[in-house]
Amino acid sequence: MELKNVILEKQDKVAIITINRPNALNALNSETLKEINVVIDDLANDDNIYAAVLTGAGKAFVAGADIKEMKDMTTMEGRKFGILGNNVFRKLENLDKPVIAAVNGFALGGGCELSMACDIRIASAKAKFGQPESGLGITPGFGGTQRLARHVGLGMAKELIYTGKIIKADEALRVGLVNAVYEPEQLLEEAKKLANTIAGNAPIAVKLCKEAINRGMQVDIDTALRYESEVFGECFSTEDQKEGMTAFVEKRDKTFKNR
The missing domain is CATH 1.10.12.10 (Lyase 2-enoyl-coa Hydratase, Chain  A, domain 2)
Structure with missing residues (x-):
């Protein structure tokens, strides 16, 4: 499958995955989810890659699932889209190599869910997180109702999901959603440094x-x-x-x- 919306680079023992739909704030449509799936398979079969960094092009990590694609879906189509996203994110979560989310901007809805499927999250000081789906008339559909509570606790997860509140990077750090916050220009290098440290172990x-x-x-x-x-x-x-x-x-x- 030709990759149009995802870039995969390999630097020694570390892979860099970039969601590359900057004009759509890297929103996840079906095509992009399928490309992420292809990349995960590639990394799973590459014995020379020991860790990976996942980030977004432009000013967003991933601003969410693609609302233009979702807005006219039927019940069955919505369910299939949710299953696709959940299957891809679960495969990422189960990848036998650690994945670091370098959250460079908006990580909302499906973007927040994508970051939570990674092993470690570090964020730019400009990053923003949230599950705003209830304001669109839907629930989180790519694992948000399950993973968020596991990361930040039941009460905080319910507050964020019920209200659809968007939080800044410092608040995400406070509630335990991210491990560290860096200045934007430092983020990717810090993510690579962390990935290379991990890749230096057995x-x-x-x-x-x-x-x-x-x-x-x-x-x-x-x-x-x-x-x-x-x-x-x-x-x-x-x-x-x-x-x-x-x-x-x-x-x-x-x-x-x-x-």
Whole structure:
């Protein structure tokens, strides 16, 4: 599939994904969602990429789902569109490599939901977040009713979703929606720096950490701890574990090979 609305760049071990519909504030239409899906598959199959950064072109991260496409949808068409978005975002969430959302501007509706499907969110001081769907006569449809509460707590999520309130980056930091806020000109470099730090660790171990965290959040603590023990043990079958611990003992630099 030819990419028209998404740019994929690969810089050493880090991928940069840019939603590129700046004239539409990077609004997510069906075509863009399908392109994101293609990019996720590409990264899943690339053993040389260890982490990714997701951002938007122009002054928006993603201003939302494409209202022009949605406004005349039937019930069935709306349901199919919601399933498409949820399936793509869930695939992103389950990608076996960490994804950092570098939120450079508006992250509203589907844009906020896209950022929440990433592992880590950092924001420009000019970024704005919100789930304003109730003001358009709809509910969040790409995971907002589920992920927002997991990130900021039930009460804050309900307030933001019921009111449709849009919050600035400093408030998003205060409520725990983002990890850090940077000046706009620093954002992408800080995101790349974070991605490269992650990429410098053993990729199999990072993948298993992500899997254990994500699975553990959905089950009781005892089940989660049993799974943690399983993946902890699995690490000892890898060459990277031997290299990491041997390098530590020998006080030398380590070289991970994703094996």
